[in-house]
């Protein structure tokens with residue numbers, strides 16, 4: 310049966326890199342693509358950044374390829390993560406031969422809790438000038454994330470937390486994740502997220518897989534993007550029990566949007582994660598290694614010091630993948 | 632009138648570096664030192680990590696020099712910050728000639744909100760396995776921090792926030808800080824804390840003073856410690872309306888505690904911040920530049936590749952300062 314992939318390019322360079330990723334998917338498999346709109350532009354036109362058709366397309370497709378959204382990003386990507394009941398955001402951050410990096414020995418994967426924490430959306434103004442955000446941590450969500458982590462990293466992982474201050478919430482997070490890991494015989498070490506930020510900058514090679522509460526995962530994975538040479542290379546996967554949304558970590562890049570020179574690597578690597586999610590492991594691996602080849606041998610886009618266009622890099626990747 | 636300084640060495644290397652800082656203060660001014668205990672050791676002996684006498688000493692002294700606390704750190708330093716009504720934690724992070732750094736061009740100061748956010752201490756278990764931490768952001772605390780920031784950095788600063796997700800709380804933080812800055816004619820630019828984590832790693836020289844909510848300041852300042860060569864060099868100042876607590880950012884360093892080789896630079900630089908807080912600007916400057924000289928010319932402790940003891944480095948600093 311042909312699998313259905315929803316394609317939501319969004320705004321800015323999302324509109325430039327997503328078609329490249331679609332072409333690469335088309336080259337390695339037999340998919341039906343359903344295009345849908347989201348983001349700032351559609352908000353201007355239709356009054357909402359996430360039209361009902363788009364949400365439905367994502368809810369029914371086998372997987373979704375998302376590009377980027379601008380000012381409305383939170384109103385697009387958070388509901389889309391929820392639409393597929395995504396409980397984990399997988400964010401690999403590694404360096405590549407031929408790409409300059411602040412820390413060339415970086416090869417990390419962040420497994421970010423994707424449903425709660427400060428993202429639970431419970432904010433209030435209790436009195437004039439007195440506001441609250443209720444951060445939620447449940448055993449269930451922590452357990453679900455931990456089960457995934459044990460399967461993903463049977464050789465062990467680091468648990469990020471701030472349980473010395475948030476004893477109840479991050480205490481529950483840490484304890485639950487550690488208990489699940491112990492049940493599976495998986496080794497863990499715990500790290501305070503502040504100290505971890507320092508150690509990741511100094512010695513990223515000391516770490517491998519890092520399991521994080523939602524906001525910690527947001528910040529630490531962007532920190533890691535800084536280590537490996539920027540967001541242009543980072544893919545991510547929002548994994549749910551049945552569906553997933555795959556998106557480059559980068560945003561709309563207004564400074565270069567429209568110029569046709571955005572680096573499509575993150576979008577194509579997100580497509581590789583999509584392939585693996587659907588069980589097409591060999592195809593995913595082929596795409597990933599094609600991206601590596603092109604990063605090393607060129608052509609490359611201006612962010613990596615080259616002069617090639619998005620399209621030219623995409624063509625080169627497809628050339629190798631075929 | 633002789634000023635009174637409470638000295639709370641705490642645990643681990645706090646007990647080794649704090650006496651060095653006291654000796655340096657003694658060399659440049661006329662202070663009365665009041666010694667007090669806090670931390671893991673005293674908790675074992677007296678059942679509390681922060682005895683009433685210690686809190687009182689800090690509440691009545693003109694300023695406090697704090698070392699480090701171990702497992703009980705949160706139960707020591709958070710109440711001590713509150714004891715002096717400290718509304719801002721000032722954390723400079725810069726590189727020094729002669730000290731290896733991941734990013735040698737780093738010269739940052741974080742002004743961290745020091746009373747609220749997730750540190751407000753409102754956590755609950757609402758049901759079995761369902762916990763909350765109520766993050767508090769008030770206009771008053773944001774305004775107080777912003778007034779300080781405008782005086783500290785009249786040439787402008789960056790405001791860290793995550794207002795795209797925490798619209799109400801970080802929205803209030805951002806808006807209040809920006810409004811206060813505008814009232815003072817101080818320029819600001821706002822940065823999402825995740826994107827800022829990446830940019831600080833890639834291009835720290837693009838930033839100068841960063842004003843942060845409490846937890847963001849905790850994490851981003853530790854990230855910056857990674858950029859400049861580790862926590863061994865970072866001082867900090869908890870500033871209240873009348874009193875302050877000055878502490879190295881590093882912890883107890885159990886791996887080297889007792890060996891007498893901890894780097895006293897962060898403690899001595901904290902003492903320099905204390906001097907400036909008390910209005911002894913020239914003395915503060917002399918201490919700071921003595922530390923710089925010794926960092927450049929040696930002797931240095933093993934963390935910086937040297938073989939000197941804490942004491943020897945302290946003696947060298949005093950030699951220059953005199």
Ligand SMILES: CC(C)[C@H](C(=O)O)[C@@H](O)C(=O)O
Pocket residue numbers: 382383386387527558795796825
């Ligand atoms: C756009 C924003 C809501 C989002 C997040 O905070 O999750 C982004 O920063 C990300 O990490 O994908």
Ligand SMILES: CC(C)[C@H](C(=O)O)[C@@H](O)C(=O)O
Pocket residue numbers: 473474503704705708709849880
């Ligand atoms: C010990 C801990 C409570 C403290 C904090 O989170 O503020 C520490 O990390 C710091 O930054 O001084």
